[in-house]
Amino acid sequence: MNSRPRGPPNEDWPSHRGDPGHARYIADGHEFSGGELEAAWSLEGAGAGTVAVADETVYTPTDDGVVALDATDGTVVWENTEVDASDPSVAGESVYLSGTEVVALDRSDGSVRWETEFxxxxxxxxxxxxxxGVYAVADGTLYALEADDGSVRWKKESITAASYGNEEDEYEFVAATAAANGVIYSVTGAGPIALEPETGTEVWQEGTYISSSDYTNAIYATSAAVGYDVSGSPEVPLHDAQTGESVDIGYGEIAFGEEIHVGGGDNGYGGDSIRGDEYSWGLDVMYTYGQAVISGETVFVYFTRDGGPPDPEWRDYDEELVALNKYDGSEKWTLSKDDTPVGRIRAISGETIYVDHDGELVALRDESSGDDQPDEGDENDDTDGENDEGDGSDDSGENDDTDGGNGEQNGSDESGGNNDTDGGNGEGDGSDGGNDQQDGDDDSDTVGDDGDDGASADGNDSDAGTGNGGMEDTGNESNAENETDTGNDTDDTVPGFTTGAGLLGGAFGLEWLRRKAGVDDSTSANDQSE
Structure with a gap:
């Protein structure tokens, strides 16, 4: 048996759809003030893809390949244009993605470490x-691969079960995988199943017949529940994560944690208790869709319209990023696309919300924190006038770069690789973030756009086709004039490294800078909630 690399970093969003549970759930996340959210940076051609964030680095597919970005200012750490894959997951020294194959890239430079030949x-x-391990379903077979070299730990081509009291039969796997509670979850033609990760031994299997026309593509898990998408149906069956017993029915674009699941479809959007009826709420948003992230006590969701009358009186939201109380659905704040570069949520990590704004990946930060950029009273941030990255890693704000060298305080070393290449701590097995069928993400999430959560042939993220997201705490909004210093973030010898594609890249970035300059000519952070 190969040595075991450490699991995903103990961060908010180390994998597509959050954590290995893919439920788009963060137990204790940052409380954002909607009026203070501003764009810190953007990257053109990366908005539709799923996102993973670890050790102050953002990993995401783009129109041209896969990139690693400095989370502080969006500068490119490395780029691999030879790999066509999505749904990144970070663990140990690798970032893993999938598409036609499963591939592992070196986190330091983006080079291929191994690739399957399924x-x-x-x-x-x-x-x-x-x-x-790395768990994936290919052509009905569930594979458990060794994370360090891609060798097959075990595989299961099918299971034997007697669904609904019928005679025993063989059933292939019809959904991707999720990890939580020390087990691996998937779905076969006989229903959801939990397996021991080291051997593939069955822990439980719930006899729920799934016809060939109802094949699922993704599954999501937390410590409380397991949910999976059913093609052609807005319903998301929820089962007890420990026993497999059926507990409730959720609906498209689902996100859930330990107590509450949220989601919706043509007839409304709301939240309900996973067990019992303690919590139940709904919004007047017929024909309005949005894949949420549940973070702490808040539901963050970007709502868009699809179908129905053009201007119905009962439409509460359209093209708005909304924060709701997860217990009763009451509004905490809302931001319109007309005023702020919001869009489908790709990730939430630390004090950053990553969204897809018209095809650009935009990092939104809460400027009220005050420590992302130098205060007016801060002195000697760059005493030598040289390239201080200024990412906020030095709380004192003093002498960030006093030696005239590269003030590289943003998580990437001079060689262009990530300073922390071991992926951080924690197995992170519990939930990689919620059902990443990602709603409109860039990948092929069959039940939800894979971009955000898993790849699916139908392109409707498990959430019925809206975007998913995630947040990343990058520490500060970069100073448009001095902070990019792309020349120091990476060494020119790093394979695939490109410059100029990070900080406020693309048409939106330029326009945003012009608008910001018109409001305040200073280089300090300003609230902008137009």
Missing amino acids: DPEEEIVWQTVAYG
């Missing part, structure tokens, strides 16, 4: 990284 008939929905 040659599947259909794209792999997504991979789950946990317990020192």
Whole structure:
């Protein structure tokens, strides 16, 4: 048996759809003030893709390949244009992605460490990284791969079950995987199943017949529940994560944690208790969709319209990023696309919300924190006038770069690789973030756009096709004039490294800078909630 690399970093969003559970759930996240959210940076051509964030680095597919970005200012750490894959998961020294194959890239430079040779008939929905392994379903077979070299730990081509009291039969796997509670979850033609990660031994299997026309593509898990998408149906069956017993029915674009699940479809959007009826709320948003992230006591969701009358009186939200109380659905704040560069949520990490704004990946930060950029009274941030990255890693704000060298305080070393290449701590098995069928993400999430959560042939993220997201705490909004210093973030010898594609890149970035300059000519952070 190969040595076990450490699991995903103990961060908010180390994998597509959050954590290995893919439920788009953060137990204790940052409380954002909507009026203070501003764009810190953007990257053109990366908005539709799923996102993972670890050790102050953002990993995401783009129109041209896969990139690693400095989370502080969006500068490119490395770029690999040879790999066509999505749904990144970070663990140990690698970032794992899936598409036609599962591939592991070196986190320091983006080079390929290993790649499978399944040659599947259909794209792999997504991979789950946990317990020192990489778990994926290809052509009906569930594979457990060693994370360090891609060798097969075990595989299961089918299970034997008697669904609904019928005679025993063989059932292939019909959904991707999720990890939580020390087990691996998937779905077969006989229903959801939990397996021991080291051996593939069955822990439980719930006999719920799934016809060939109802094949699922993704599954989501937390410590409380397991949910999976059913093609052609807005319903998301929820089962007890420990026993497999059916507990409730959720609806499209689902996100859930320990107590509450939220989601919706043509007829409304709301939240309900996973067990019992303690919590139940709904919004007047028929034909309005949005894949949420549940973070702490808040539901963050970007709502968009699809169908229905053009201007119905009962439409509460359209093209707005909304923060709701998860217990009763009451509004905390809302931001319109007309005023702020909001869009489908790709990730939430620390004090940053990553969104897809018209095809650009935009990092939104709460400027009220005050420590992201130098205060007016801060002195000697760059005493020598040289290239201080200024990412906020020095709380004192003093002498960030006093030696005239590269003030590289943003998580990437001079060689262009990540300073922390071991992926951080924690197995992170519990939930890689919620159902990443990502709603409109860039990948092929069959039940939800894989971009955000898993790859799916139908392109409707498990959430029925809206965007997913995540947050990343990068520490500060970069100073448009002095902070980019792309020349120091990476060494020119790093394969695939490109410059000029990070800080406020693209048409939106330029326009945003012009608008900001018109409001305040200073280089300090300003609230902008137009």
